[in-house]
Amino acid sequence: MPPAVSEEYKEKKRKLILESALACFAEKGFQVATIDDIVKHSGMSKGAIYNYFKSKDDIYIELMNVNSNQSFDVLREKLERLPTAKERLAHFFEVFRSQVKVNPNWENTSRVHIEFWLSSVRNESTKDFMYNRYQMVYKKILTDIIQFGVDRGEFPTTIDVDFIGNVFWSTFDGICFYQCVMENDELYVRLVNQLERVINSLVTTVE
Structure with a gap:
């Protein structure tokens, strides 16, 4: 059984995704920036990001x-x-x-x-x-x-x-x-x- 993830941990990850996304959107533009860019900037996997956001x-x-x-x-x-x-x-x-x-x-x-x-x-x-x-x-x-x-x-x-x-x-x-x-x-x-x-x-x- 996988270990339970605390709400504090989830919030920390959500914040990391948002900060990374803003940096990528600002650098490349919203249309050009991709989920892969956010993956690279945040150091998180694509699957982990999709656990928090659909798109x-x-x-x-x-x-x-x-x-x-x-x-x-x-x-x-x-x-x-x-x-x-x-x-x-x-x-x-x-x-x-x-x-x-x-x-x-x-x-x-x-x-x-x-x-x-x-x-x-x-x-x-x-x-x-x-x-x-x-x-x-x-x-x-x-x-x-x-x-x-x-x-x-x-x-x-x-x-x-x-x-x-x-x-x-x-x-x-x-x-x-x-x-x-x-x-x-x-x-x-x-x-x-x-x-x-x-x-x-x-x-x-x-x-």
Whole structure:
């Protein structure tokens, strides 16, 4: 009978797979990187990796869940401690503005995310997962701030909260794409500053 494997051991192996996958995806790109690359980087066998994940897509989805869930949980906790929607919105933008300075892996992670997002349209289940995650995680953290401001009377009740969330993320994704290609930190900050002005104008506009 094989020896029992502890949960701590399993978690350590899962973490090793995810770290190796991110390194391979960042180096070669999500499409080009293979399970064999992850095997070589991690030192684990292919069979061992498949014991934890069904496919390369599953590895990336878990990687995204772990990284973004942690960062968004920290952000939400901070936002909830701020008393006004305007303070929350200002902090929200400061977090995104500072990524190029405080997060050394930000550009590599963004490149992989953009590539995976584009490739997901070819797989219906992955496409649905990414769309739902966009709606319930990414967009929601901003629309919750804006709705908080509407409920408190800081922002007009006539504004289209969902539309503003879409404006932010479609624009910010474009900024991220540009930064991943051009690697111009100064311009990145200027673009985020301009986007902040646009969003502030939208949340104070009475239709």
